[in-house]
Amino acid sequence: MKRSIVCRCEDIAEEDVLQAIEEGYTDIEELRKKLRIGMGPCQGRVCLPLVAKILEKKTGEKVAQIPTPTVRPPLVPVPLGTLASEDDEQES
Amino acid sequence: MNRKADVVIIGGGITGCCLAYLLSKKGLDVTVVEKRYLASGATGACGAGIRQQWSTRENALLAIQSVKIFERLSSELGQDIEFRQGGYLIAIHTDNEMEQAERNVAMQRSLGLKVDILEPERLTDVVPILDVKGMKAIGATFCPTDGHANPFKTTFAYADAARKLGATILTHTSVVNLKTTQKAVSGVVTNQGTIRTPVVVNAAGVDAKAIAEMVHIHLPITPFRKEIMATERLEPLFDAMVISFTDGIYFSQQKEGQIVGGIPIPEEHSGFLSTPTFEFLSHMSRTLTRYAPVLRHVNMLRHWTGFYDVTPDARPLLGPVKGPQGFIQCSGFSGHGFMISPMVCQLLAGFIADNKTSEVLETLNLSRFKGKTTDRELSVVG
Numbered sequence: 085m086k087r088s089i090v091c092r093c094e095d096i097a098e099e100d101v102l103q104a105i106e107e108g109y110t111d112i113e114e115l116r117k118k119l120r121i122g123m124g125p126c127q128g129r130v131c132l133p134l135v136a137k138i139l140e141k142k143t144g145e146k147v148a149q150i151p152t153p154t155v156r157p158p159l160v161p162v163p164l165g166t167l168a169s170e171d172d173e174q175e176s
Numbered sequence: 177m178n179r180k181a182d183v184v185i186i187g188g189g190i191t192g193c194c195l196a197y198l199l200s201k202k203g204l205d206v207t208v209v210e211k212r213y214l215a216s217g218a219t220g221a222c223g224a225g226i227r228q229q230w231s232t233r234e235n236a237l238l239a240i241q242s243v244k245i246f247e248r249l250s251s252e253l254g255q256d257i258e259f260r261q262g263g264y265l266i267a268i269h270t271d272n273e274m275e276q277a278e279r280n281v282a283m284q285r286s287l288g289l290k291v292d293i294l295e296p297e298r299l300t301d302v303v304p305i306l307d308v309k310g311m312k313a314i315g316a317t318f319c320p321t322d323g324h325a326n327p328f329k330t331t332f333a334y335a336d337a338a339r340k341l342g343a344t345i346l347t348h349t350s351v352v353n354l355k356t357t358q359k360a361v362s363g364v365v366t367n368q369g370t371i372r373t374p375v376v377v378n379a380a381g382v383d384a385k386a387i388a389e390m391v392h393i394h395l396p397i398t399p400f401r402k403e404i405m406a407t408e409r410l411e412p413l414f415d416a417m418v419i420s421f422t423d424g425i426y427f428s429q430q431k432e433g434q435i436v437g438g439i440p441i442p443e444e445h446s447g448f449l450s451t452p453t454f455e456f457l458s459h460m461s462r463t464l465t466r467y468a469p470v471l472r473h474v475n476m477l478r479h480w481t482g483f484y485d486v487t488p489d490a491r492p493l494l495g496p497v498k499g500p501q502g503f504i505q506c507s508g509f510s511g512h513g514f515m516i517s518p519m520v521c522q523l524l525a526g527f528i529a530d531n532k533t534s535e536v537l538e539t540l541n542l543s544r545f546k547g548k549t550t551d552r553e554l555s556v557v558g
Contacts, residue, residue, distance in 0.1 A: 111347065117215060117220060118329075124477070125477055127478065156478035157452055157479050163472065163473060163475055164464060164465055164473075164475075168472060170462075
């Protein structure tokens with residue numbers, strides 16, 4: 085079956101987003117929680133603009149009006165060992 | 177908007193949606209009012225754990241009965257809530273903790289729960305990646321039927337089931353005021369209009385205190401910011417949730433493979449500040465890699481905050497209050513609302529629809545704080 089991938093991290097296709105919108109998940113935060121879009125390593129850089137575009141097409145709400153989900157730090161993945169390191173002071 | 181309902185529930189989290197489902201099933205006309213989107217508060221930020229190992233009898237009872245409901249919930253609601261029973265492993269670090277664990281286990285067993293105290297060398301049988309020396313454990317308690325479920329999917333499944341039974345769920349709608357006449361509630365004023373109703377359920381989580389103030393009821397609820405993090409997805413490594421009351425840490429591996437966990441922030445303060453802190457990340461990473469050193473190579477992906485609505489004895493506030501009739505509390509869950517929500521809501525639904533009360537509802541009424549010392553829940557993490 086041909087699928088147009090919207091979210092590479094979580095393997096979510098356009099069809100999945102459309103179906104969730106049909107089911108009534110029209111808030112981008114709800115879609116995120118339903119489909120896990122934006123929860124992968126890219127933190128939504130790839131999928132969220134696409135999902136906003138799909139939402140605009142389906143609901144008529146302009147992309148500019150659709151809020152971006154809350155930012156979850158860090159912006160790039162960081163190994164736990166680095167975060168746990170006690171060497172901050174020596175490095176600076 | 178000009179509406180009426182048999183019951184208005186304030187708050188579209190797990191308890192609000194579960195209660196909406198149960199009351200609709202009993203034939204009542206229910207409206208849920210949620211100021212943001214479903215599961216946007218504590219439910220959606222929580223650690224997803226479902227634990228029956230508590231120190232107070234009421235919490236243990238509520239959790240044991242809730243697990244029985246969780247076990248059949250996916251088929252009842254027709255949606256997969258991703259409930260999995262991998263158990264909870266509670267590390268024991270000191271002789272005092274061992275004594276408390278023995279008391280807890282005796283009480284929990286008297287309620288029919290299967291729970292054991294493990295020798296230190298048995299901990300890695302349950303969670304192979306643990307470093308028992310590093311975590312300084314002298315043993316652990318383990319209950320194999322504890323587990324976790326997906327809080328979003330559970331909330332959405334309850335909401336969908338409630339809608340199918342005729343409930344109205346209004347998101348992006350805030351409560352502005354409560355109306356009362358002759359000592360009883362009569363309506364809920366929202367930013368979209370007024371809903372006339374004889375019963376209002378306050379399931380607003382950390383905002384429950386502000387809602388109750390609208391009818392001059394003071395709820396002893398303090399908001400505490402809690403932080404939590406998720407790693408990248410990994411192959412399945414372990415099934416149990418690992419927690420420690422000494423270190424305050426909890427972590428588990430979720431269905432998709434990510435490890436999710438939290439720990440109290442050093443120098444924690446109460447309040448509504450919601451920004452994540454680096455102190456948490458540093459403290460969490462150090463403790464987590466001490467418990468499971470192999471995880472130091474694993475990437476941390478995301479980190480977020482949520483709120484515990486904490487009561488003086490860390491137990492929920494349930495049922496009616498001395499004040500306007502029809503004003504029902506369903507709040508103060510103190511960080512463990514998701515896991516006991518099915519049974520809490522069943523008791524409240526019985527009270528609202530059939531006027532049935534119960535030992536648990538009476539014990540957890542707001543009146544327990546009136547000049548009495550209450551039995552405090554000791555088994556709290558995060």
